[in-house]
Amino acid sequence: MPSRFTSLRRPSQLLGIGAHATALAGLTKETGVASLTGLGPGLSFAGLVLAISLVVVESLAREVSLTLVAAPVAALVTMTANLAGMRPFLEPQGTRAVWLTMHIVLSFVGIAAYATAAAAGTMYLVARRELKSARFGAIFRFFPPLDTLDRVNHLASIIGFLGLTLGVALATAYSFQYRAVVIPQIIWGIAAWLGVSALVFGRLLRGWQARRAALMSAVTFASVIALYVVFRIASLNRGQFL
Secondary structure, three states, X not given: OHHHHHHHHHHHHHHHHHHHHHHHHHHHHHHOOOXXXXXXXXXXXXXXXHHHHXXXXXXXXXXXXXXXXXXXXXXXXXXXXXXXXOOOXXXXXXXXHHHHHHHHHHHHHHHHHHHHHHHHHHHHHXXXXXXXXXXXXXXXXXXXXXXXXXXXXXXXXXXXXXXXXXXXXXXXXXXXXXXXXXXXXXXXXXXXXXXXXXXXXXXXXXXXXXXXXXXXXXXXXHHHHHHHHHHHHXXXXXXEOO
16 A cells, blocks of 8 residues: 555656746746745745655655655645745846855755754654554554654754755855845844754754654744744735745
8 A cells, every 4th residue: 555655646746846846937937037035936936845855855765654744834835825926026137146046045955854854853753652652543554664754854954954054154145245134034044054953963962862853853943934924924025035
């Protein structure tokens, strides 16, 4: 049954990703602006990157169960993008545009990996609770082994750290070079970087075990998302991602 589910699931995932990417490419062709800073396009691109990260992680771990937690997050982000409206926000041109785009792409890759780590951590906590209670219900049977979830959590947090480190570094340099400082963006980016950094260095330097790392990944990522929602509500730049 798992192998049949996998064989049916993978093509549908790839078709969905292909359709999503084609729609974003069509928007770029229609508007002439490859904007990732607009609220709708930015959220849509975030959903696409998260979906791609899921396929990559599932392929490496040979598990499709991560979709149970992370796929609804990707779907929710994409749906929110459509509700917000796919209106591109004009971006600078030339070298400045390339610089800004690299920062956004790397940051989204980092956030997507962070979300994957949080999904694996959440599943680890649920599966561990099932194991300790000796219920061995449907959740325990369909979830990957605890070791697999812990490995995904650890590797995804490292990728998230690398992506966000590069993204934040580019954003900082960009802000100083072009005097384009946006306080909410800086605070949110640093908060996300601190959260994923705590996971990586907590394991490497403080010897965090699987349960603590899983709990911290779920809690810190939820806090980062909550902070984004607060900034969005308070933001005066309604057409921008943040």
